[in-house]
Amino acid sequence: MILLPHPRQLSQGESYFMLNGHTAIVLWGAASRQELVTAKQLQDDIKLYAGLGLSIRRGKPAQGDIVLTYGDGITAQGYKLRISPDGVEIRGGDRQGAVYGVQTLRQIISENGAVLPAVEIEDWPTFRYRGFYHDVTRGRVPTLDSLKKLVDTMGAYKLNQLQLYVEHTYLFRNFSEVWRGDTPLTAEDILELDGYCDDRGIELIPSLACFGHMFEVLRTKSFGELCELEDGEMMSSTYSNRMEHHTINVTDERALPFVFGMLEEYMPLFRSEHFNICADETFDLGKGKSGKRAQEVGVDRLYIDFLKELCGFLLERGKKPMFWGDIIARRPEMVKELPAGVICLNWGYDPRQTDKSIRQLAAAGAVQYVCPGVCGWNRWLNQLRSSYDNITRMCRYGRENGAIGVLTTDWGDYGHINHPPFSLPGLIYGAAFSWSEGEIGFEQINEEIARLLYHDRTGRVVGLLGKLSEAVIYPWEVIVRFRELVLLGDEVGAREIWRSARSTVSVSVQHAALDRTLQELYQCIRQMDTRQRGMLQAWSIAAEAIRLWNRVGAYVSAFVANQRETREEGALATELENWYLLYGRLWRGVSQQSDLSRIGDIVSWYADLLRTAQLPGPGLTKVNERLKKVIKKTKPC
Structure with missing residues (x-):
């Protein structure tokens, strides 16, 4: 059984x-x-x-x-x-x-x-709170129907909390400059989803970037004056900039009222007694307008004082504040300054993650969730082995250090390229190990997920998906950042990113292994429930993406390294464009348009590069010369 x-x-x-x-x-x-x-x-x-x-x-x-x-x-x-x-x-x-x-x-x-x-x-469960964290801001805004399906799956595996990560993808009043051109969630969407979750015993917890990661908000003409960096509104809206900036200027007297206004508008949409204010990765803090104050009192003091204000505001309104623990982990003793009832979300995603910050914050008296990850960001398919190792470790650390909950995270860095249902095995790892104290072997739980989730009588599908994910040679982040750096005129940076990404792995050897694994996966399909066989289309599109971008990466890497390239690459450009057509259909089946067009711009840019740089050349400078006209017509992603 x-x-x-x-x-x-x-x-x-x-x-x-x-x-x-x-x-x-x-x-x-x-x-x-x-x-x-x-x-x-x-x-x-x-x-x-x-x-x-x-x-x-x-x-x-x-x-x-x-x-x-x-x-x-x-x-x-x-x-x-x-x-x-x-x-x-x-x-x-x-x-x-x-x-x-x-x-x-x-x-x-x-x-x-x-x-x-x-x-x-x-x-009965080990942890009282067992949740899933879903990024709906860094690439994809899911359809309401796909979110409801996610909630049903969560309920089936006994999870009881869901958070949707929002930076700029909620339709705030008077924020039209922030969400224009996007497909934001609306108040009606949230209210309907909140009711749907409540009917299924799941608490929908609001999660809103209120400190760092406010790039699209603070680069606008409307709110740019609140940005920590001078002329922050002039910064290009690239995926890299979104990841690394913007932080609000905590020394501006308008900052707190501005954030409080966002909280006041968003909070009433949820039944939840919790509110996640995020407050993670405040990379710019003390590096711009608050620099003078930071020299006087220290960056950590700027951070904790602003965090206390946000927490106090929520507590006064009957909410239990949550925040990400990466910044306070540098100074665990500062957790004692926070009001009672505040919950620290202690994240770590390495498959060999240590328990250092969890132990230290527990010793300082923090109330904690441990927060592992499904390891799907920047990937066409999730890294299941890494996810399993990370989740089992973090759940064990949580048990050993008195954590009250587990929140398994699914981020969408650099466009959220992976198909959201690919994260379900990781979601189930989190559900299984936050409920039960005993650990299940990697191969065993993959077989059990294959049989339960996909009704695969062979029990092999999930293990094969893990093998497919290992075929990536050139990560998506490298693909994206190279283009961004070229468009911004940073030739040195563009060269360096490819040098650091160069691999000795043979593309042909890797693809031969990928094809063998894909063939085995195809053979399992007839042993699956007919309602699940449609996943083959998604898996095959992801496998083709791995194969195509490995080939593109090998070509560009060789070109940048001044190696002569004689292959005809117009055919590869055509394959890339045909693949994107299928990928777009898959995307729209579960997500709104959101960042699909940005990904399309990346595909088109590389297709143009492949067609216009077919002859051998001396490297990136030659590529830039050939692409001058293309670059002038192309905006950064």
């Missing part, structure tokens, strides 16, 4: 219970909308996997029914599930626990249909 997360206690008998047309799903006791929604999910699954249309009732159950109830004597969020020849009983320690028991039963039904093995399960 495959169940994720793994239950703490499970005993299986020899008998079974057979569902039939007279079986009813009975809500015994007070029933909320959340329980009704969950009962409907169960009803739908029984129809799908057992072919039976069961009724949902409320009141006293009869023998042979599926009974959902809750009561005393069971841990909060815990449940007991009993399947016997007489029927099914799910008893939760609270309403949420009963809902989690139903999610376990749904997995049993998906595997066994109408004939359910006798089993007794007692289960």
Whole structure:
């Protein structure tokens, strides 16, 4: 029996219970909308996997029914599930626990249909808070439908918090200069999603950049005076600049009222008692307009004082502030200055991540979540091994250091190129290891995810996806930054980025391995549920992206290094453009237009480079000479 997360206690008998047309799903006791929604999910699954249309009732159950109830004597969020020849009983320690028991039963039904093995399960979570963090600002703004599907998947694996990262992709009043030309989320979107989450036992927590990472806000004519850097509005809107800038000028008396206004407008859209003000990576702090004050009191003092003001504002309005812990980790003792009730989100994404900052902040008295990552940013396919290693370590560190929650993150650096559903295995790693104390081996959990998520009878699909992701030679970040540097006239920087990215790995050898893995993946498809086979299109588009950009990278790298290149590259340019057509269709299936056109500009720029630099040349200078007309017509991404 495959169940994720793994239950703490499970005993299986020899008998079974057979569902039939007279079986009813009975809500015994007070029933909320959340329980009704969950009962409907169960009803739908029984129809799908057992072919039976069961009724949902409320009141006293009869023998042979599926009974959902809750009561005393069971841990909060815990449940007991009993399947016997007489029927099914799910008893939760609270309403949420009963809902989690139903999610376990749904997995049993998906595997066994109408004939359910006798089993007794007692289960409860390790961490009270188990969340997923989804970037909706650095490239993609998801459709509301795709966000709802994400919420349903989260609920199925017993996650209970969702945060959407917003810098400039919410339609604030009077911010038209910020979001013009984009496809921002609206108040109606948030309100509808918040209700959808609440019906499924998931807390939608607002997350808004309020300190650093305010590039698109602070580069406008409307709000540029609040930027830490002089003439910040003159800085080009490149992906690199978005990642590295802007920080608000904390010494400007208008800064706090400005941020408070954003918080006041955004906060009422959410039922949540939490609010994540981010406050991470304030790279520019003390390097511009606040420089004089920073010399007097120190950059860390500027940081903590502004953070305290933001936290105090939220606490006065009944909210529990959250913030990213990367800056305060430099001075853990400063956490003692923060008001009670503030939560530090301690992130680290290295597969060999240490527990240093978690230990130090715990010793200083911080209330913490540990925040690992799905390792999909800057990738066409997620690095599953790195994600697994990172998540298992961070969850273990959280248990050892008294963290109250786990927040698994999915960032979208440099355009959010990877298809969002590719992050689901990482999401499930986070769900499994934040619920259960025991760790599951990498190959085993990949097989279990393949069977549960994709209904792959071979159990091999997820492992093969991990192998496909290893075929990348030239990272997307390098592809993007080279173009940006050329367009900005930084020939030295452009040369250097390719020198640092040069690889001794043979493209042909790497692609031969990729093709073998892809062939194995194709062979698994007929063993998958027909509803999941459409993922093959997405996987094949990602594999083609890896192959094409490896070839582009090898060509440009050789050219920059003054090596002679004799291949005809017009054909590669055409392949790149045809691939982008398919990629765009895939993108629009789950996301609004958002940054798709920026990615299209990158594709077109490289296609033009390949066509106009077909003859051998002395290097980047020659490329620049040939591209002068192209550059004049092209804006940075």
